[in-house]
Amino acid sequence: MDASRRLPSLVMAWRNLWRNRLRTILAALGIVIGVIAIAGLGITGSALRYGTAQQFSDITNQATVMPGEDAEQRYLTESQVQSIRGVASNATVIPVKQGRVTISSHTGESYASVDQVTKPRELYSAHKGTIPQPFRTGVLINNETAAYLNVTIGDLIIVGDQSYKVRAIISDGGIGYRDSRVVVSPPALSKQGYSSVMIIAEDGDAAQYLANATKDHFNTEGEVVRTSSYGGLNQRVGSLFSTLNLVLLGIGSISLVVAGVSILNVMLMSTIERRSEIGVLRAVGVRRKDVLRMILAEATLLGVIGGAVGAVLSAGIGALLYDTLYSDPLLVFRWASARYLIVGFCFGAFASVLSGIYPAWKAANKRPVEAIRS
Amino acid sequence: MSVIELDGVVKRYTNGDEEIAALDDVDFTVNRGEMVAIVGPSGSGKSTLLNVIGLLDTPTEGTVTLDGRDVTDLGTDGLTEHRRESIGFVFQAYHLLPIFTAVENVQVPSMWDSTVDRKDRAEDLLRRVGLGDRLTHKPNQLSGGQKQRVAIARALVNEPHIILADEPTGNLDQDTGATILDELTRIKNEENVAIAAVTHDTQLTDYADRTVELVDGVRR
Numbered sequence: 001m002d003a004s005r006r007l008p009s010l011v012m013a014w015r016n017l018w019r020n021r022l023r024t025i026l027a028a029l030g031i032v033i034g035v036i037a038i039a040g041l042g043i044t045g046s047a048l049r050y051g052t053a054q055q056f057s058d059i060t061n062q063a064t065v066m067p068g069e070d071a072e073q074r075y076l077t078e079s080q081v082q083s084i085r086g087v088a089s090n091a092t093v094i095p096v097k098q099g100r101v102t103i104s105s106h107t108g109e110s111y112a113s114v115d116q117v118t119k120p121r122e123l124y125s126a127h128k129g130t131i132p133q134p135f136r137t138g139v140l141i142n143n144e145t146a147a148y149l150n151v152t153i154g155d156l157i158i159v160g161d162q163s164y165k166v167r168a169i170i171s172d173g174g175i176g177y178r179d180s181r182v183v184v185s186p187p188a189l190s191k192q193g194y195s196s197v198m199i200i201a202e203d204g205d206a207a208q209y210l211a212n213a214t215k216d217h218f219n220t221e222g223e224v225v226r227t228s229s230y231g232g233l234n235q236r237v238g239s240l241f242s243t244l245n246l247v248l249l250g251i252g253s254i255s256l257v258v259a260g261v262s263i264l265n266v267m268l269m270s271t272i273e274r275r276s277e278i279g280v281l282r283a284v285g286v287r288r289k290d291v292l293r294m295i296l297a298e299a300t301l302l303g304v305i306g307g308a309v310g311a312v313l314s315a316g317i318g319a320l321l322y323d324t325l326y327s328d329p330l331l332v333f334r335w336a337s338a339r340y341l342i343v344g345f346c347f348g349a350f351a352s353v354l355s356g357i358y359p360a361w362k363a364a365n366k367r368p369v370e371a372i373r374s
Numbered sequence: 375m376s377v378i379e380l381d382g383v384v385k386r387y388t389n390g391d392e393e394i395a396a397l398d399d400v401d402f403t404v405n406r407g408e409m410v411a412i413v414g415p416s417g418s419g420k421s422t423l424l425n426v427i428g429l430l431d432t433p434t435e436g437t438v439t440l441d442g443r444d445v446t447d448l449g450t451d452g453l454t455e456h457r458r459e460s461i462g463f464v465f466q467a468y469h470l471l472p473i474f475t476a477v478e479n480v481q482v483p484s485m486w487d488s489t490v491d492r493k494d495r496a497e498d499l500l501r502r503v504g505l506g507d508r509l510t511h512k513p514n515q516l517s518g519g520q521k522q523r524v525a526i527a528r529a530l531v532n533e534p535h536i537i538l539a540d541e542p543t544g545n546l547d548q549d550t551g552a553t554i555l556d557e558l559t560r561i562k563n564e565e566n567v568a569i570a571a572v573t574h575d576t577q578l579t580d581y582a583d584r585t586v587e588l589v590d591g592v593r594r
Binding site: 008009012015016018019276277280281282283284285286287288290367368369372 | 425428430431450451454455457458459461462463465467469471472473474482483485486528529532
């Protein structure tokens with residue numbers, strides 16, 4: 001009775017909910033499902049975004065500089081490369097020379113596009129063997145070329161007119177890696193200049209910045225160089241996922257609207273059933289605002305309990321999702337995900353309170369004379 | 375001294391195009407320490423009269439005076455306030471809240487008033503109506519007579535000046551009805567309250583100090 005001395009509306013609300021346990025549980029279940037829909041879909045969106053961001057982070061820090069439309073030559077000169085090194089002094093700069101030459105082994109011969117770089121480890125990943133760094137002498141080939149020439153690590157192949165030892169079999173491209181068939185150590189290609197220069201910066205923003213700085217440096221009159229980078233990709237992916245999340249939240253909130261309507265219905269029914277009780281309360285001197293508070297407290301309790309259960313279940317579902325995708329269930333508590341638990345809870349509680357307003361108002365303003373007529 | 379005074383009270387209802395006068399120029403008064411029985415056939419307007427006396431309904435014409443104060447034109451909240459402070463209600467169907475114990479039910483009229491704690495008085499009242507051993511029982515654990523005694527205790531908790539009873543013995547057998555009427559009579563004398571009771575029960579009119587008869591909304 002001490003609690004009811006302080007918060008009589010809340011105590012009455014609780015006991016009235018308890019009295020119709022099954023109905024209370026079913027009504028709260030609507031909110032639980034609604035909250036799971038919102039929080040679950042929000043967390044799913046943020047989990048997908050997390051994984052995508054992880055994958056893209058490897059390429060977003062790269063920028064490629066190539067000769068532009070107004071360039072005097074169709075390649076980048078040694079002095080241009082030096083200028084790029086000057087602009088991107090904090091980043092790794094890797095000039096790439098490209099040419100078509102004959103490659104051959106004992107069993108096969110082919111005319112192929114060959115890349116020549118000094119630091120291949122930054123650009124390729126080894127499928128077999130290890131990529132030497134610095135790359136003084138040797139050749140790296142992809143699976144397809146290895147199969148065609150019928151060679152493996154340690155064998156010799158002839159590139160142009162020189163023979164090189166195969167140091168590693170490289171993977172075919174992949175996110176963050178360059179796609180080449182044959183990579184040879186300098187100075188295999190006699191050709192002048194470089195087809196492109198790779199800049200590998202700290203992160204996406206830095207790569208974007210260096211790409212722009214390089215263009216500013218060269219393109220004072222016409223497009224001497226052009227660049228490509230994925231710096232904007234992060235933002236674009238981010239905004240794509242924001243849109244996706246909004247759509248998911250929109251879908252989720254539909255189920256909360258349904259839950260709200262069901263609470264409205266349940267509260268209306270329960271106030272109609274109890275109209276004589278409410279009428280007696282009003283007759284013996286309980287004020288309208290206290291009746292209003294009591295019914296609103298019931299709706300609020302439904303929303304808060306349903307919201308809390310929904311948030312806990314959503315956290316569990318999210319943890320399961322993160323565990324499946326990234327083997328780390330605790331990632332669900334990153335703010336980007338955890339905030340959807342709070343959003344879901346708040347929406348659930350809000351929908352419930354909102355649904356309680358009309359029944360509460362109606363119950364409070366019912367004339368006691370009509371209500372107690374038995 | 376009169377607790378409540380009705381002067382020329384008219385209550386009209388419109389039913390479609392038809393206008394019905396449930397009460398037609400009724401004067402009524404009840405004093406402290408007096409029990410008045412209001413009798414009459416169904417539809418005679420006795421429930422309407424009780425509602426007007428109980429400030430549950432407002433008259434179309436005429437005035438209602440409670441403890442010497444004109445309360446005819448008070449708004450909903452003002453009427454609620456006066457009901458809580460001055461009037462106790464006893465209903466035919468008891469109307470106890472099933473979620474509360476006997477002692478909690480008695481406290482209901484004062485429950486939302488944080489300035490008072492009526493728990494001791496509630497327990498005391500229940501003992502006085504012979505329910506000292508039923509304090510924490512819920513209504514479904516009580517008999518009809520016991521429920522009505524809880525209702526009487528509830529009506530008394532805020533020390534009212536008048537108790538209004540709507541067929542207080544209507545759901546009870548003869549003997550239990552008699553004990554309830556004994557209880558009301560005792561309380562009337564001990565607490566010096568006025569009691570107005572609407573009834574069909576001739577037993578009740580025997581206990582009443584005075585009987586008012588209504589026919590078609592007019593006093594006989």
